[in-house]
Amino acid sequence: MIRHHARPPFGHRRAPLALLLVLVALTTWSLPSSAQEPLEPPNSLPPELPDNPPGVPASLLNATSTAAVVSFGRFTSIQVNVDGSGANIIGDAANEPSIAVDPNNPSRIAIGWRQFDTITSNFRQAGFGYSADGGQSWTTGKIEPGVFRSDPVLGFDAQGKFFYNSLSNTPTFNCKVFPSTDGGMTWGAGVSAFGGDKQWMTNDRTAGTGHDNVYESWSSSSNPTPGNIFSRSIDDGASFQSPTSIPHQPIWGTLDVGPDGTLYMVGQVSNGTIYVGRSTDAKNPLVTPSFTTKAVNLGGNIVTGGPNPAGLLGQLWVAVDRSSGPRSGWVYALASVQTATDPLDVMFAHSTDGGQTWSAPVRVNDDPTGNRAFQWFGTMSVSPDGRIDVVWNDTRGSADSTQSALYYSFSNDGGVTWSPNEQASPVWNSTVGWPNQQKIGDYYHMISRVDGADLAWAATFNGEEDVYFLRIMGGTTAVADQRRPRLRLSGAPNPLSSSTTIRFEAPTPGGRARLDVFDASGRRVTTLVDAFVPGGSHAARWTGTDALGRRVKPGLYFVRLETIAGSQSLKLMVLR
Numbered sequence: 001m002i003r004h005h006a007r008p009p010f011g012h013r014r015a016p017l018a019l020l021l022v023l024v025a026l027t028t029w030s031l032p033s034s035a036q037e038p039l040e041p042p043n044s045l046p047p048e049l050p051d052n053p054p055g056v057p058a059s060l061l062n063a064t065s066t067a068a069v070v071s072f073g074r075f076t077s078i079q080v081n082v083d084g085s086g087a088n089i090i091g092d093a094a095n096e097p098s099i100a101v102d103p104n105n106p107s108r109i110a111i112g113w114r115q116f117d118t119i120t121s122n123f124r125q126a127g128f129g130y131s132a133d134g135g136q137s138w139t140t141g142k143i144e145p146g147v148f149r150s151d152p153v154l155g156f157d158a159q160g161k162f163f164y165n166s167l168s169n170t171p172t173f174n175c176k177v178f179p180s181t182d183g184g185m186t187w188g189a190g191v192s193a194f195g196g197d198k199q200w201m202t203n204d205r206t207a208g209t210g211h212d213n214v215y216e217s218w219s220s221s222s223n224p225t226p227g228n229i230f231s232r233s234i235d236d237g238a239s240f241q242s243p244t245s246i247p248h249q250p251i252w253g254t255l256d257v258g259p260d261g262t263l264y265m266v267g268q269v270s271n272g273t274i275y276v277g278r279s280t281d282a283k284n285p286l287v288t289p290s291f292t293t294k295a296v297n298l299g300g301n302i303v304t305g306g307p308n309p310a311g312l313l314g315q316l317w318v319a320v321d322r323s324s325g326p327r328s329g330w331v332y333a334l335a336s337v338q339t340a341t342d343p344l345d346v347m348f349a350h351s352t353d354g355g356q357t358w359s360a361p362v363r364v365n366d367d368p369t370g371n372r373a374f375q376w377f378g379t380m381s382v383s384p385d386g387r388i389d390v391v392w393n394d395t396r397g398s399a400d401s402t403q404s405a406l407y408y409s410f411s412n413d414g415g416v417t418w419s420p421n422e423q424a425s426p427v428w429n430s431t432v433g434w435p436n437q438q439k440i441g442d443y444y445h446m447i448s449r450v451d452g453a454d455l456a457w458a459a460t461f462n463g464e465e466d467v468y469f470l471r472i473m474g475g476t477t478a479v480a481d482q483r484r485p486r487l488r489l490s491g492a493p494n495p496l497s498s499s500t501t502i503r504f505e506a507p508t509p510g511g512r513a514r515l516d517v518f519d520a521s522g523r524r525v526t527t528l529v530d531a532f533v534p535g536g537s538h539a540a541r542w543t544g545t546d547a548l549g550r551r552v553k554p555g556l557y558f559v560r561l562e563t564i565a566g567s568q569s570l571k572l573m574v575l576r
Contacts, residue, residue, distance in 0.1 A: 039306055040303060040304050041270070041272065041302075042252055042302060042303065043270050048151055048167055048169065048173075048198075050123060050148040050169060052123045053121065054121060054123045055117065055118035055120045056118060057118055058089050058090065058091030058118045059089050059117065063089075063090040063091060064083060064088060064089055064090060065088045065090055065462065066087060067088045068088065068462055068466070068468075070425060070426065070459075070468065072405075072423060072425050072426050073422065073423065075406075075422075075425065075470060076470070076471075077406075077457070077468040077470040078138075078469050078470075080111050080138045080466075080468060081094035081115070081127060081129065081466055082129075084139075086137065086138075088466065090464070091118055091119055091464070092116055092117055092118060092464070093116040093437045093464055093466075094115055094127055094466055095114050095440045095467065096150075096151070096442060096458065097112065097441070097445060097458055098111065098112050098113070098152050098445040099154055099445045099455070100156040100162040100184065102160035102183060103158060103205065103523070104160045106134065106449055106454075106522075107131075107132060107134040108130075108131070108160065109130065109135050109184070109469070110130045110154060110180065110183060111128065111129050111130075111138075111154070111469060112126060112127065112128045112152035112154050112166070113129075113152055113441075113456075114149075114151075114152065116437060119436055119464060122436050122437065122438065124149065125143075125147065125148070125149050126142060126143040126152060127140065127141075127152075128140065128141055128142070128184060129467075130183055130185050131469070132183060138469070139185070143178055147170070148169060148170070149166045149167065150168075151175075151197070152165070152166055153445075154445070155201050155202055155203045155214065157212050157214075158205040158207075158211070161179060161237075162179070162180040162181075162183065163201065163203065163214060164179075164180070164187060165177050165193065165195070165199060165201040165216065167195065167196075167197065167199060172224045173197055174192065174194065174195060175193045175199050175216070176191060176193060177191050177201070177214070177237050177240070178191075179191075191233075192240065193216055193231060193233075194224075194231045195218045195231070196218040196219055196220075196225070197219045198218060198252060198442065199216055199218035200216070200218070200254045200255055201215065201255070202254070202256055203257075204261060204263075206257060206260070206261050206322070208283060209261055209284060210257070210263075212235075213232055213233060213283060214232065214233040214236065215231075215233075215255050215257070215263055215282060216230070216255075217229050217251075217265050218251070219251040219252070225243045227249070228242075228243035228244055229243065229249055229251070230245070230289065232289060234285040244288055244289055244290075246293070247275075247277070247291060247292070250265070250266065250274070250275040250293065251268065251269075252315050253268070253316035253318065254266060254315065254318055254319075256320045257320065258320040258322065258329055258331070259321075259328055259329055260329070261283035262279065262280050262283075262320075262354065263278070263279040263282040263283070263289075264276060264318045264331055264355060265277040265291075265318060266296075266316045267316060268301060273295055274295065274316060275296070276294055276296050276318060276333060276355045277292070278293070278294070294356060294357075294358070296333050296358045297349065297358065298333065299337060299340075299345070299347045299363075300338045300339040300340070300345070301337055302314060302316060302335050302337055302338075303337075303338045306344070306401055307376055307393065307395065307431070308376065308377075309431060310438035310439045311438070311440070311442050312442040312443070313374070314335055314336035314344075314377045314442075315442060315443045316335045317333065317335060318332065318333050319334075319380050319381060320382065321382055321386045322382070322384065323382075323383075323562075324516060324524060324527070325386045325562040325567070329354065330351065330414055331354060331355045332351075332414075332415060333348070333349050334346065334348045334364070334390060335347060335378055336376045336378035341369045342369060342370065342375075343372060343374050343401070344373075344374045344376045345363050345365055345375050346364040346365050346378035347363060348361065348362045348363075348380075348390070348415050349361050349415075350415045359415075362416070364390055364409055364421075366409075366418070366421045367421070373396040373398075374393070374395045374401050374404070375392050375394050375395075375396075376392060376393050377391075377392055377393045377443065377444055378390060378392040379392065379446050379455075381453060383448035383449060384449070384518065384522030384523070385450050385516070385522070386412075386414075386562070386567065387411070387448065387567065388410060388411040388412075388415055389408070389448045389453040389472065390409050390411075390418075391455055391472075392406075392407055394421075398427060403427050403430075404430050405426065406423070406424040406457065406470075407424060408422045408424045425470075426461070428459045432463060432464060433460070433464060437465055440459075440460075441458055444456060444457040444458070450518045450522045450560065451473065451520075451558055451571065452472045453471075454469070454471055454472070456469060457470065488504060488505040489504045489559065489569075489570045490502070491559060494573065495572075495573035496574060497544075498543065499543045499544060500541070500542055500544075500572065501540070501541050502515060502528065502540045502559055502570070503539045504537075504538055504539075504568075506533045506534065506535050506536060506538055507535055507563060508536070509534070510533055512532055513531065513532075513538070513563045514527065515530075515540055515560070515561050516528070516560045517542060517557055517558070517559055517572075518557065518558045519555070520555060520556045520558075525547070525552060528542055528559075542572075553574075554574050554576045555573075555574060556572075556574075557572045558570065558571055559572060
């Protein structure tokens with residue numbers, strides 16, 4: 001369901017009918033046949049170049065409509081790229097979003113995207129939006145207005161400082177990283193970060209040697225530093241060191257940091273092999289980082305074309321469990337890949353030994369094999385307590401591969417099993433905007449919380465490409481996984497003012513159980529149980545204090561139970 005925002009924008013002026021007809025014609029132009037063409041490896045993707053001059057911004061034409069709020073079932077997506085009054089600008093476009101969420105205040109969010117001021121030109125800029133109310137409303141702007149910028153990638157450190165990595169071509173490929181210390185409201189001067197086409201960035205938020213390091217890798221094609229595709233900052237983004245190499249130079253992927261500060265990256269090479277790179281010394285400021293790589297089998301390769309005519313059908317994702325649970329340090333790899341039975345499936349593998357060996361690939365989407373559906377833009381993140389969240393675009397049930405809907409699934413057991421897939425949006429046409437906006441980007445971006453996940457994604461519900469924010473709530477319990485025993489986690493009294501009793505069931509015959517309390521930002525407050533327990537009923541008392549015995553502040557907290565049978569979370573409200 002698509003509905004209007006509860007706060008309708010003001011001061012909208014209607015555009016002349018002829019102008020609106022032209023804009024509608026341009027906006028709804030699509031190329032359905034492109035989605036039927038053979039899929040290709042990503043090696044031939046065109047580089048991010050300013051191939052068109054800037055056009056007249058659509059905002060100057062004063063044609064607006066109410067910004068979209070799109071609901072499907074329990075999921076509601078809110079349009080982000082709006083004008084100063086909160087309205088949708090008819091005739092512009094936005095895609096390829098990336099997100100940062102303040103770990104100390106999840107209501108503070110920033111999203112960056114490729115901003116096209118008019119659909120008549122493929123010239124793009126570094127668009128951004130920030131929210132101080134958990135994504136319910138957005139204020140937008142552009143970094144270095146009028147400068148060609150692409151490939152936005154956002155990150156954040158443990159203190160809540162945001163970083164915006166942006167690619168330009170002036171005159172050669174290079175990246176700048178722009179800092180923000182106020183939740184994305186303002187951005188400081190960009191710092192040269194070397195870089196190249198299709199870069200990615202991540203931050204070390206551990207408390208170890210690499211704390212506040214910023215890591216970046218990029219494509220070996222269109223690269224101003226041939227053979228060297230990695231750089232780091234050891235001063236929280238104030239400067240970046242000269243680029244170094246990674247064996248095999250895998251590209252089209254992401255990076256993540258393990259709980260011990262080990263850095264992981266993933267990418268694909270020209271022959272289709274997927275490699276996960278590992279550096280145990282990138283955290284050490286006194287040495288030049290070095291990497292080892294291991295091949296991982298995801299059951300296929302990433303490709304281009306189909307529902308995203310001139311773009312990737314998803315990049316490769318690597319993520320690490322940084323929880324205190326039984327799978328701490330496990331490494332996960334995921335991508336939408338072309339398999340032997342389908343054009344695209346979302347495939348997953350895990351490693352229990354730091355990426356040295358990998359499990360067999362697991363299919364996340366649960367539609368019948370061989371139905372020729374595209375599950376594309378597979379995107380993964382891991383919550384602070386170890387849950388794995390995955391979203392993707394899905395053409396299952398559609399008449400042709402131009403029609404997709406967003407889907408969601410999660411795993412509480414390290415990706416061995418997955419929750420039944422949930423459709424999270426209405427169907428939309430991914431080829432709207434062609435030919436000037438030749439793709440809807442190359443990726444989405446998601447950050448997981450203890451109680452769900454925050455997603456930045458793009459769709460065409462307004463008849464043009466726009467960026468949306470979706471806060472997925474209750475990811476750990478929203479879908480009952482019948483393949484697991486019930487853990488029967490409960491707490492009373494709830495709300496509590498002084499103490500509460502947490503009750504749970506441990507599976508027979510027993511095993512290790514861990515019961516932690518987290519605050520709303522995902523930080524562990526205290527551990528109530530961490531021991532072997534027999535099967536059956538158990539109880540633990542929480543007195544509303546942290547690990548040092550200090551009374552916690554009033555607010556929302558989460559109790560997280562981890563057992564060999566899986567995990568479950570419970571919300572608790574503390575009153576004073």
